[in-house]
Structures are given as C-alpha cells and as structure tokens.
Amino acid sequence: MFASLKSIGAYVPSKTLTNKELEKIVDTSDEWIRQRTGIQNRHIAEKDETTSDMAYKAAEVAIQRSGIKKEQIDAIICATITPDFFCMPSTACVVADKLGIKNSTAFDISAACSGFVYALSIAKAFIESGMKKNVLIIGAEKLSAIVDYTDRTTCVLFGDGAGAAVISADDDKKRSILDVHTSSDGAYQDFLITPGGGAKHPCSTDVIEKNMQFLKMKGNETFKLAVNTLTKDVREILKKNSLTSDDIDFFIPHQANFRIIDAVGKKLKFPHEKIVLTVAKYGNTSAASIPMAINDWYEKGKLKNGDLMLLDTFGGGLTWGSALVNFNQS
Ligand code: UT7
Numbered sequence: 001m002f003a004s005l006k007s008i009g010a011y012v013p014s015k016t017l018t019n020k021e022l023e024k025i026v027d028t029s030d031e032w033i034r035q036r037t038g039i040q041n042r043h044i045a046e047k048d049e050t051t052s053d054m055a056y057k058a059a060e061v062a063i064q065r066s067g068i069k070k071e072q073i074d075a076i077i078c079a080t081i082t083p084d085f086f087c088m089p090s091t092a093c094v095v096a097d098k099l100g101i102k103n104s105t106a107f108d109i110s111a112a113c114s115g116f117v118y119a120l121s122i123a124k125a126f127i128e129s130g131m132k133k134n135v136l137i138i139g140a141e142k143l144s145a146i147v148d149y150t151d152r153t154t155c156v157l158f159g160d161g162a163g164a165a166v167i168s169a170d171d172d173k174k175r176s177i178l179d180v181h182t183s184s185d186g187a188y189q190d191f192l193i194t195p196g197g198g199a200k201h202p203c204s205t206d207v208i209e210k211n212m213q214f215l216k217m218k219g220n221e222t223f224k225l226a227v228n229t230l231t232k233d234v235r236e237i238l239k240k241n242s243l244t245s246d247d248i249d250f251f252i253p254h255q256a257n258f259r260i261i262d263a264v265g266k267k268l269k270f271p272h273e274k275i276v277l278t279v280a281k282y283g284n285t286s287a288a289s290i291p292m293a294i295n296d297w298y299e300k301g302k303l304k305n306g307d308l309m310l311l312d313t314f315g316g317g318l319t320w321g322s323a324l325v326n327f328n329q330s
Helices: 019-023 030-037 051-066 091-099 112-128 205-209 219-240 258-267 286-299
Strands: 002-011 016-018 041-043 075-079 105-109 134-142 160-170 177-184 250-253 308-315 319-326
Touching: 002 051, 002 112, 002 177, 002 286, 002 319, 016 019, 019 030, 030 258, 041 160, 051 091, 051 134, 051 160, 051 286, 075 091, 075 112, 091 105, 091 134, 105 112, 112 134, 112 160, 112 177, 112 286, 112 308, 112 319, 134 286, 160 286, 177 219, 219 258, 219 308, 219 319, 250 258, 250 286, 286 308
Parallel strands: 075 105, 075 134, 250 308
Antiparallel strands: 002 160, 016 041, 134 160, 177 319, 308 319
C-alpha cells in the first residue's frame, strides 16, 4: 500500500501588514525588505483568532476537496511552533474537536519550518505500515504571537496562516508520495530560538522583561546554512530516486526569503516557471509555508493531477527535509 496526497487546502487571515505599515513600527524601509527578502506583505491573525481556528479552516477545505468523510480520518497531525496552549492540550486535539472528529489519533509536532514535511513523513509511515488509512496533516502558525514588533531583524519576515492536506492509502505508486527525507542538527539550536517560556526558563517577569518569549534568529548564519543544506538535500533525494531536476514539475521550497529560493533554484537549475513562490505576499509562515504554497498553485490552476512536486524545507532546530510527492487531488 502507498500513501497519496489526496487534497490540499489553506486559510489566510484577511488582515494584512504591508512593508509601508512596518516602516511606521520599526526602523526599516519597503526597499530594504523587498531587496533583502522579496517580501511585500504578510497576513496577520486577529487578536482572538487562534492557530487552531486557522488550522480548522484549512482542514475543512482539504477534507471537502478529498471527498472522504470526516469520520474516515483516523489521525490528525498538526505541525506548529505556535500551539494554542503551552504543553497541552495539543492544537491537533482542539482542531479535532472543531471538526467534530472523535476517536482519532491527534498530536502536534514541533519541527519549526520543516514541520509539514515531517508530518508528511509520519503520515506516509502510518499508511504504509497499515496502521492508518486517512491522515489529516496541518501546518498552522500564528507567528505574530511570538514576533517582537520592536525587533526589525525578525518582525519584517513573518506572517500567519495555515495549510492542510489529506493523505490516504492508495494502491497506485504513480499517485503516491514517492519519498520523504527528514533530518536535523541540534548543534545549531540557537540559530532560531524562542528562549523563554519553556521549562528551561519558565514564564516569569524576568523572562518578559528580557523579551525572552519572542522568536530570535541569527539571520545571516541561518541564510548561509539554508542555501547549502536545501541544495544538498534536493540533490540527495533526486539521486536516491534516480531522478533529475528535469523530472520535477514544480519545486516548492520553504518560503523564508526570495534570495534563498533564488540561490537554491539556480544551483539546482530549476527554470523560474517551475519554482513556486508565495513569499512576496505571505512572508515566512513557518510550518504553514509549504502547504499554503501548494494550495496557492492549485487554486491558480497551475498544479494538475499527475504533477510531480519536490518539497524542500529548512528551519529551527535546525531541521530540514525534502519530499517527492505526486499531486493527486481526488
Ligand atoms: O524560516 C527559517 C529559516 N529562516 C531563514 O532561512 C532566514 C535566513 N536569513 C535571512 O533571510 C536574512 O539573513 C535576513 C533577511 C534575516 C537578513 O538579511 P541579510 O542580508 O542577511 O542582512 P544582515 O543581517 O546581514 O543585515 C544587514 C544590515 C545590518 O545593518 P549594518 O550592520 O550593515 O549596518 C542590519 O542591521 O541590514 C540591517 N537590517 C535592517 N535594515 C532595515 C536588518 N534588518 C533590517 C530591516 N530593515 N528590517
């Protein structure tokens, strides 16, 4: 039995935060942000809109497009670094409740921007082992909740949103997820970190006074590692599967920075029309970035059944991963 991506869905909050608006908040400029990142806009959730609200809306779209009934879903995996609740309950359990799904396995995974690809690998393993038949995987983030809007080196980069996919058992390899590769190196744990609020530095006035509850990033160092790791990872998964860049219909990288995507695309010799780009309008939405990008391409009518997608991601941990996925919307 193979695992197949049956459907994609996404949700984007309606409120936007443009570069021009950021100019009024921190010492930055539209020109700097565009030149250094390619970002023009990002979407921001309402104050009372949670990660699970966005995840639920993305999941509703994916389930409806999959043609399966909610009660057929036997696992829900939510990749997020901005869960509704610290520790418990998991966002996946909250989403299950909103969807009205009972008795399903439900849990969150923490792999930062690589979360969706990690979730895909778990769904594939669940299905190929025969343990599950229909797995709902979600990448959802309310990054505005952990972004420090006084820190210009990070606040211009991130946005909110959610993407979801239904992964189901299928007997045809041509419709399946061909391969998923995931990896990590904890030696770089301080490159992308939210230092406060966990068990190491529990929430306290000291943590708040030092702004330790917010996301911090060593941008420059992360940039260099991202380009090299993303490129190496793609070369490895293509080689392992006896494929070349020419066999790929769409390259769908994590949307952190246009310059990273452009550098990786050039090294791998992907023509522009094969590279899926959403970073200009959504910014970096961490675990939601890849499913939101797939959904964007699908809704534009560019992605057709039978297209072979190459997903490639890199983020906090550090974590990274890639996947070869046949698009197969029901
Ligand atoms: O999603 C997980 C993976 N994340 C990534 O892969 C992100 C990787 N990093 C990046 O995308 C880039 O490193 C950034 C966009 C974060 C920064 O771009 P950069 O070209 O690496 O800039 P930099 O950090 O080298 O800073 C260059 C200058 C500095 O000023 P000085 O020291 O040269 O005077 C910064 O202070 O730009 C300054 N700067 C800004 N200026 C205006 C930093 N942020 C801003 C800003 N507006 N928002």
